[in-house]
Amino acid sequence: MVKHPPSKNKLLSLIWGFILSFIFILPVEAKVFNAESFKLENGLEIIVIPKKTAPVVTSMIWYKVGAADEPQGKSGMAHYFEHLMFKGTSTLAPGDFSKTIRKLGGNDNAFTGQDYTAYFETISTDKLAQVLRMEADRMVNLSPPPEHFASEKNVVLEERRQRTENDPKGLFSEQMLSALYTNHPYGTPVIGWMDEIKEYQWEDVKKFYDIWYAPNNAILILSGNITAKDVQPIVQEAFGNIPKKEIPPRSRTTIPPSIGSTTMVLNHETINQPTFQNVRIVPSYAENKSDSLALQVLQEILSGGPTTRLYKHLVVDQKKAISVGFSYDSSALNDSTLWISGTPAEGVSLEELENLVENEIKNIITNGVSDLEVKEAIQRLQDAAVFVRDSVSGPAMIFGQELTTGSTVENVENWPENINLVTPQQIQNIAQKYLDSENPWRRTSITGHLLPLSKSSAERKEDLK
């Protein structure tokens, strides 16, 4: 849910965390980033990640509040508020934040997830002090003029049309998550429902800002050719005088168990290629560290490339699928998701492909995985960490996402060692625990079938005209 679109890729609209989790899969090797950290007296936590290639720094401030912390009936407000953060303070005119950053030769943007809201700038290192002063200013002095509330609400409505309403697949994914996360805020899309976006008032938004935006509810991450020693004085100068607040606990409702199976079907005229998706809840890293690490390795074994199980067996050997996916998102404060998806080969039904994927999973539940598979998967994951360091903003993204969803600096840095402890037995155990469809973990999964208009539904549509 970014403030402005980097691309129109509809998949991005699913959930940012979904995409980011792929990035996180990558970190590795003892002390991946050699990050330094310190804290101001007002509780602001600072992480500094050294990266010397260019005289550039990415500054990201992550607030530990997201869409899942919105009051009921105000869906999308955290995201709408993120947009308003660019609409001026007592000393800065609306829009001048981004314009100033551009003038300094930098780029800025922001995004909102279920558990966090982040604002970032990438800029020449010598301009960092000025950027931090502006970031500190809008942490406390936001005051957008009223005429901007309405126009920005229209922008968000256009954003929702572009990302979701124009795309039946986007709408359908929202509905699947809604069915999965019964009684839990993750079932509400980050961008919010159309009708609720239209309704919220500045008073609601202001209350949200007053409650959650404070130095002791934020993490500032600086990645680039800087050190903690360099930045300590400028961070202190920019943020040091902002008082801390009493932050309420993030109380989240729980998801009740379910029985029975749920298959949702969408027949739509814009769909020409049948696909299926299946989503279930599984523990996030915050909830169960060792199971989460094992799920990460299992994902790599099942769908870590063209030579791993699902693609090799179903696409290459049996020719039953065009593509198959198994994707686990480890980053969330509460129950996370595991998506399985598939595009069948011509002449193969969705049900047949679903059964074949199910058999692959049953095979692991019954027979486990080999030592070699686990070893190779871990090696690939560890190697990938080196590539993650080859970027300025990538590491900041990883730290932000992990630290706002219950992880620690040590856990991020030691990820390669931790993942190295995963055993074949553990993988079989978690497969039994979370993937057995006959004995589901807490809730049955939700399956979605996306299909072209069937003849009968096409006829019905014709009748309606």
Add this chain to the structure above:
Amino acid sequence: MRFSILLFIILFAWHSPAKASEKVLDIQEIKSKSGIKAWLVEDKSLPIIALKFSFKGAGSIHDGIEKQGLAQLLSNTMDEGAGDIKSQEFQKILSDNSITLNFSAGRDNFGGQLKTLSRHKDIAFNLLKLSLTQPRFDEEPLERMRQANLARIRSSMGDPDWITARLMNDKAFEGRPYALNSGGTLESLPKITAKDLQSHVTNWLTQDRLMIGVMGDINKDDLVKLLDDVFGSLPPKGSTDNLSSFEIQNTGKIYLYPQEIPQTIISLALPSIDVHDPDYYALQVMNYIFGAGGFGSRLMEEIREKRGLTYGIYSDTTNLDYTDFFTINTSTKNNSVKQVLDIIISETDTIKTQKVSQEDLSNSKSYLIGSLPMSLTSTDKISSILLSLQLNNRPINYLDTYATNINTVTNEDILRVAKRIFNPEKMISVLVGKPEHIENTIKIETLPNVQ
């Protein structure tokens, strides 16, 4: 594929250093014994090597109507086995060694990238060599890639952004190879054979078209040897073509592809100027002020910030080998399409009749110049720049002189280049959705070159 990003390599708005005397990048131009040239930036801070290469003029432009998608299918298949190593084994070696090796087809160029940890560089370069010189094109992987492309087309057919790009390409480039569907069609893909793929390799992937950019943990001497080994045995020359430059077609027309969606996708294009045109730098500054700058650009300010009519609006310049064009892309709810189009036209009038303020001029220059280091933050980005500079036939000190070149742009230059670009009768418009109050549209019922 979006119309505005037809090619990943063609145009960079990369800009120059604060101090013109300092080198932005320490680029070495190297030449191997067998005459293979490359631009190299050595960097030992990470144990990574990134190599990007391109065969200029070897892209989809040669597909022909019957074999649309050939170059793309080739790019999908070249890393699926080579020499004695079959597809799955080849991919296994790549993944066991964490090597990224892939190929990509643009409209003009055919290229690829190799990215590896330096400890695996010998294996990595050897696999690149094999895939370039002895690709297998076995039936199994070829068929698998064909099916994947067919599924991709079927999945895209309902995507309004994809439809918009398809229609714009078809109409703006009508009668030229660029009008064809470089991703292939449901009918053309099944006709492409292993022999077709092999002839494309033999005819077009030749040394005279080759350009290479390398960044990372490798020194000049090692690279020289590897270049000879990998590229030295490619044929020195291959086929030639007799294509000629043209201006985009069907200007002045508005095409509408009706879709039952709440928001209309809007894509506009106008003829533009070449990368070596004297007004090139003025165009970069004008484009930034007009619509490329994101927040603060005139289009974003008027259409999103003041009126809330869109989530995003961007202008862009694209330079292909045989044509150059300027694009504006946005989307808005169906009943505000007319208003958005009117504002866009009014902004083109303003920028071609009124000089931009000194403040706008200096702010845009400070972004264009000051943002240069942001494009140098990873081995990927740097190797891409090294390659794109060569593809655009830029001198090796291009980045070092960029600041000076941008700084010399005056507001008269901007006025002049805006007049050259913004002639409303030369604009082609594509709308996908259910726009209201738009007259004189040409309705398109069937999307061309998809089935």
